[in-house]
Amino acid sequence: MKLLLVTSVDPWVRSVASVHRLVAAGRVLRHEIFVYGEPNAQLPNLPFTTDLAGFDCAVFIMQVAWDLPDMPHLARLLDGIPRERRIAIDMWGRFNDTIRLEHDFNHLEKLDGHAGWEWEEAFQAISDTILQPTLAPLRPQGRSFLFHGYDQASLTAPRRTAREAAAAWASKDYGAAYVGSNWQRWEQVRRFLEAYAPLRDKAGTVCLAGWDWNARPDWAVKMGLMGIDTDPALLARLAVEVRDGVRFDEVVGLLSRARFAPIFHRPLFRHLGLVTNRTFETFLADSLPVLMLPRDFVAAIYGEAALALVPGNDIAAHLDDALSRPETYWDAVLQTRSHLAKHHSYAQRLRELEALAKDSAKAEGAR
């Protein structure tokens, strides 16, 4: 399959890591996968092209409006690749009615200039095949395709047994590390930090890596946007090490320096059951994931063994127990990794995508 990925790739944000892994998996499976655009010196491992010849399918990976390329490229793409060979992936739940949850949202005109109906029309303009990285899309037209995946070959420190993993885990630079920007996650992060506080001396410092954890950004204040909150006093009291975002290829390395690596999904994503790159990538780190996620979601995505990694309401007790009995938790991690490798590999994603591309072409042909 010759696949063209259309999206804006940035080494610091969004789905760049998953794009890399998909491309790498494609090489192994002898698919040809390119990213639309001019070569990017910051991303030397991605093959870029603007030559549209011979592609079986163009996959528009949509998160923000500028994932659509500027003119003249957009016209070349939409005119040059027939509709039946185009697929749209709605990564952030835009192809839904407008949703407001806590302070989170899927459409906000004052932020990006686009109302909900504009997103809806744009998706429908790109393709009839609209995929969403959730197991249960809300709309009948949306189809499930998780896009992100788990790349067993990228494990930082493969462990054969839970004992081996637990032994290597005894000494870490940080007690816990989270990589992600301050966007609609503060309440969950705060809850984690407060629960973690009594364990700090025993487990180690917390590292928060991402944009805007130090202070509520001016632009959010000016726009009256809530959900990008923080509490510098709390962070100082807990001696949390706050640092800016890290490049996509440094995330797993940083997480591996911590005993615990919590996974938070923003309220909108929890509601829609959307997965992210970090949903899977965190399991590549040599760290114990703490799944701050709904249990039914965890069971469905990660498998039953991963339920042991969900702290439930008593986060402190969960972390303390993990410190006391790390092998039990590492056993759950190793089982979960096996589950992810079996069900959520990028090879699996490519098989799914190939089938969806064929369906799309067939459906359009039938019309």
Added chain:
Amino acid sequence: MNVLVVMKHRGDAGNTHAVANYMRLAPKHGHKVAVFGTPIWYVPELQFSMDVRRFDRVVYVFESDPYRIKPLNEAVILDRFPRDKRLIMDTDGMYNPVVTVDGYDFNHRNEAERAHWIARLDALGGRIMQTTIAAPIDPRVGVMTFYGYNPELQLHPSKAPPKQFDILHLGHNWWRWREVSREILPALEEIRDEVGRIAFIGLWWDAPPPEGPAAGPEEAFELDPERLRRLRIETPKAVLYNDVIRTMSTARINIMTQRPVLRRLKHLTLKYFEIFCADTIPLLMLDADHAEAVYGPAGRELSLPGSVANKLLDALRRPDRYREVVAEVRRHLVSHYSYDRRVQELFAVLQN
């Protein structure tokens, strides 16, 4: 046929006014025209729509600014209208080789900028039409007058506002200063004491745009406000497109200038026509042949280059004579440039 126009719409710009005429006359021919976007409160007569599915064709009106609508909307429009249902109006001669006039005005600053424009218009596809009276330089381009003369907008002297100015120039200071400073101001200096109030109405006659380089090339806004002040030339603020004709009618004489590169390419602009709707004597900074090509033989008499001071004084002294010339030009415009004809041309092109 329902036609959606994608353009940078501004209440104080000529193309918006031209499109307003298409909107007004299209229903008479069984068509409808709307601009892509949301309504502007101060020009309620302009019809806007974002409901792309209700339209059959799209017309992109490009000026010298690479205007782009938001990418999500752009995707919807590109999907809705395949290439053969898109028409591009190149009103500022951008789909041409680099043309530089006297090392001053230009359509493209350099080849790279030109290549970007050409790539963009080629990608949009459809037909490209230029608003010129000359043969297009590029053989792929067609010609369409686009602008027209609407005799219904002609202001009868009995309904015209009182004359406040002897001489008026209405238009933005966009690539005008060289011609104004070299040809018009010296003439005004010569006759200043024999003439009453003079005004230059439009943007940037008092100062360049506050946006700085983002507004365009610095040279385009060249200006010497002190020289205007010395000549007692007033610079009131710009007026909306629907107030242009009435404002022009506050002066006995209106001088029409055109940015040099468009004059070189013989592009028409709306000003060519709306100035003849005003209750005024239009005098044109076009050479006599150029004036005749657009306005007919009578147009030659309204040509200013070479005798600016004399002609201004002559028109002020013998207004009746000039009014006859203007009436003759209007007859020519009615028979050759009516918007009715323009609307039919546009829809014929779109239908083909």
